[in-house]
Amino acid sequence: MTTIYFVRHAEPNYDNHDDLSRELSSKGLQDRKLVTKFLLDKRIDAVLSSPYKRAVDTIADFAESVNLEIEIIDDFRERKIGNEWIDDFNTFSRKQWENFDYKLTDGESLNEVQSRNIKALGEVLTAFKGKNVVIGSHGTALSTIINYYNKAFGFSDFERIKNLMPWVVKFAFDDDVCVEIRSYNLYEISLMTYTKAQRDLQ
Numbered sequence: 001m002t003t004i005y006f007v008r009h010a011e012p013n014y015d016n017h018d019d020l021s022r023e024l025s026s027k028g029l030q031d032r033k034l035v036t037k038f039l040l041d042k043r044i045d046a047v048l049s050s051p052y053k054r055a056v057d058t059i060a061d062f063a064e065s066v067n068l069e070i071e072i073i074d075d076f077r078e079r080k081i082g083n084e085w086i087d088d089f090n091t092f093s094r095k096q097w098e099n100f101d102y103k104l105t106d107g108e109s110l111n112e113v114q115s116r117n118i119k120a121l122g123e124v125l126t127a128f129k130g131k132n133v134v135i136g137s138h139g140t141a142l143s144t145i146i147n148y149y150n151k152a153f154g155f156s157d158f159e160r161i162k163n164l165m166p167w168v169v170k171f172a173f174d175d176d177v178c179v180e181i182r183s184y185n186l187y188e189i190s191l192m193t194y195t196k197a198q199r200d201l202q
Contacts, residue, residue, distance in 0.1 A: 001172055002129055006137045007035055008167035009058040017085045019078060024057050034186040035166050036062040039134060046128055049136030050076040058166055059136040075120035078138035082107035097155035114144035121145065125176055142169060149178045
């Protein structure tokens with residue numbers, strides 16, 4: 001069994017509009033301790049991350065605590081919206097979830113985001129078979145991964161987790177088959193199951 005813990009980053013500084021360098025807010029820096037506490041007893045073998053600073057910094061405290069280096073995987077980065085900051089993010093997100101091919105000029109569609117994230121995940125499953133792995137991620141990117149294995153996960157689900165930062169989703173794989181997805185709200189210490197075995201959905 002291979003276990004992947006995707007960690008959606010903690011609260012970022014929204015005054016910084018640069019995706020790559022956007023750092024955590026003071027609240028985010030504090031809340032990443034919740035991630036460390038959650039992961040400490042999970043016997044993690046490797047720590048990977050999107051290249052974006054907010055994702056790296058969210059898992060950095062944990063990685064340092066267990067003396068593991070963070071490996072950057074570029075394809076786990078967040079969806080590129082376009083070249084301009086979007087003020088009405090809700091309307092834009094709804095359009096993308098209603099049409100996975102919808103995108104702005106110089107931006108990415110959810111199909112494109114999902115494809116590169118699933119490709120990267122497949123490479124991780126091959127490289128770390130039978131291991132426990134942490135991956136620093138993002139709300140939209142992670143949601144498209146959940147959607148790949150459970151098509152019932154859509155815009156309304158994304159809306160529910162939109163402001164939940166940090167957020168942890170555990171994927172369990174038997175070989176390359178996703179057998180379970182569980183979402184952890186680190187604030188409420190609650191657990192939600194999104195899907196049963198992938199084979200049960202087919």
